[in-house]
Each structure stands twice: as C-alpha cells, then as structure tokens.
Amino acid sequence: MQDRPTSVELLEAAADFVEREVVPTIEGARQFQARVVANVMRIVAREIKLEDPLVRSEVKALARLLGHEAPHLHSLDDLRTAAAHMGEELSARIRAGEADDSDSAWRREVLAVVRQSVEDKLRIANPRYLESDIAIRNTEKVRKEI
Numbered sequence: 820m821q822d823r824p825t826s827v828e829l830l831e832a833a834a835d836f837v838e839r840e841v842v843p844t845i846e847g848a849r850q851f852q853a854r855v856v857a858n859v860m861r862i863v864a865r866e867i868k869l870e871d872p873l874v875r876s877e878v879k880a881l882a883r884l885l886g887h888e889a890p891h892l893h894s895l896d897d898l899r900t901a902a903a904h905m906g907e908e909l910s911a912r913i914r915a916g917e918a919d920d921s922d923s924a925w926r927r928e929v930l931a932v933v934r935q936s937v938e939d940k941l942r943i944a945n946p947r948y949l950e951s952d953i954a955i956r957n958t959e960k961v962r963k964e965i
Contacts, residue, residue, distance in 0.1 A: 827864045834860035865943045873939040874898045880932045881905035884925075885912075909933075 824832070837857040842850055878901050882889040885908055892898050909929070912918070918926045941949035 827867050830860045830864040830867075834858075834864070862944060865946070869939075869943055871895055871898070873942065874902055877902050877936055877939065878905065880935065881909060884928055884932050885909060 834857040837853055837860070842853045842857070845853060874895065875898060878892070878898055879889045881887075881902065882905065885905055887905070890897075890901050892901055909932075913929065918929045920926055938949055941952075
C-alpha cells in the first residue's frame with residue numbers, strides 16, 4: 820500500500836495526460852479510443868473512491884425495503900454479493916406485480932430505492948449525466964410550483 824500518490828491520483832494523472840498530450844496528436848478511431856481510455860481511467864478512479872460507501876448504502880436500503888435485517892458485512896465482495904442477491908429478490912417481486920399499485924407506500928419506497936441506486940451508479944459511470952438530470956428535474960419542479 821502506497822501513501823502518495825494514491826491509486827486514484829495515479830489514474831487521474833494518467834487520464835489527464837492522455838487527454839492533454841495524446842488525444843490532440845492523433846485522429847479518427849485512435850483518438851476516439853484514447854478518449855475512451857481516459858474515460859475508463861476516470862471511471863475506475865471514481866469507483867475506487869465511491870463504491871464501498873455506495874454499496875453499503877444500497878445494501879441497507881434494499882434490506883429495509885425487503886424486510887430483511889441489514890447484514891453486517893465487511894468486505895466489498897460480500898457487499899456486492901448481498902446487493903446482487905437482494906436486487907434479484909426485488910426484481911422478482913416487481914415482476915410478480917407487488918409494486919403495481921400506484922397508491923402503495925411500498926411502491927413509492929421501491930421507486931425511491933431504485934432511483935437512488937441508479938443515481939449512485941451514475942455518480943461513478945457518468946456524473947455529468949446525473950448533474951444534468953438533477954438540473955432538469957429541479958427546473959421541472961420549479962415550473963410545477965409556479
């Protein structure tokens with residue numbers, strides 16, 4: 820384990836180098852591929868920084884929603900597995916029609932948990948898209964209030 824630079828700092832520096840020094844010197848498909856490489860490095864850096872707390876939060880929310888006790892898991896692999904299993908259980912319950920009643924509190928909670936899960940995934944994969952979506956929703960909310 821290194822003190823400095825951290826793995827996140829190394830990935831961000833490499834991504835910046837590719838964007839600043841490599842991308843401007845090439846064209847066409849290779850330029851596109853270089854941009855993809857820089858983007859992948861940034862995604863991995865965000866995942867290293869954010870995944871543990873986001874998966875912990877998702878596991879707690881899914882456990883509450885599904886009526887399970889929140890598991891006391893420590894490793895990220897165990898958290899991912901728990902989130903996947905509970906996600907499959909939630910999907911099965913949705914397919915079975917349990918969230919079909921538009922007036923039910925459980926449906927509203929399902930929508931809130933799923934929305935939060937998608938937003939958390941976007942925080943890693945494409946935070947600019949999430950920021951854009953939030954801005955659009957805020958604009959729509961203001962329009963409704965007027």
